[in-house]
Amino acid sequence: DTAVSQTPKYLVTQMGNDKSIKCEQNLGHDTMYWYKQDSKKFLKIMFSYNNKELIINETVPNRFSPKSPDKAHLNLHINSLELGDSAVYFCASSRGRGGNQPQHFGDGTRLSIL
C-alpha cells in the first residue's frame, strides 16, 4: 500500500540514451512534483502538476519532459542523457497546489550515467 511509488528504483544507462521514470500516488492528491537531489543532497524542484496542469516549470534542460496522464500519475522522460543528469530523482504529491499541505515523497530513482 505504498503511497507514492516510483519505478525503477535504480537506473544505470549510457550517455545519449533516452529513459523514463514513472510515478504513481494512491493518496488521492491532486498535485504532483518532480525533484532532483544531487550528490551533495541539495534538493531542487523541477516540475509540478496540479490536476494535470503544469504549474511549476523550473529552469531545466528541454531534454527533461514531464507528462501527467491523470492526476495520480506523473512521469518524467529524459532525452539524450548526460553525465550531469546522474542524481536521485524524487516524485512527491500533495493536496491542493502545494501551499500549506505537506508533500509525500517516493523513495527515489537513482540514475547513474556511464
Add this chain to the structure above:
Amino acid sequence: AQSVAQPEDQVNVAEGNPLTVKCTYSVSGNPYLFWYVQYPNRGLQFLLKYITGDNLVKGSYGFEAEFNKSQTSFHLKKPSALVSDSALYFCAVRSSYSGAGSYQLTFGKGTKLSVIP
C-alpha cells in the same frame, strides 16, 4: 525570491540530550514553514509545519519547532535525542502569497544529525 539557510552541515548530540537543528528563512509576506527528515536511501518524510497560529508547533516522533518572526527562524528541537533520530533534516519555506511562481517549496541544503550512543 525565497530562501532557507541551515547554517550547520552536521550536528552531533549524545543520546538523551536535547537537540536543536537551526533554520532561518527569507520570504516575501508570511511564511509557510516545514521540516522534513530523510533516512538513507529513502524519500523525505514530513515532520511538522507552521502555517499560522501558535508559534510552537509539535510534530511527529516527539519533534517540535518554534517559529520566531523577528528572527526569521524556525529551529527544530527535541527534548531527548534517540540514536534512531540520526538522519538528514531539511527545512523548507514558501510564501503565503498566491500567484505565478509561488507554489514551490524552497528547501535548505540539509543538516545531518548524528546521535551518539
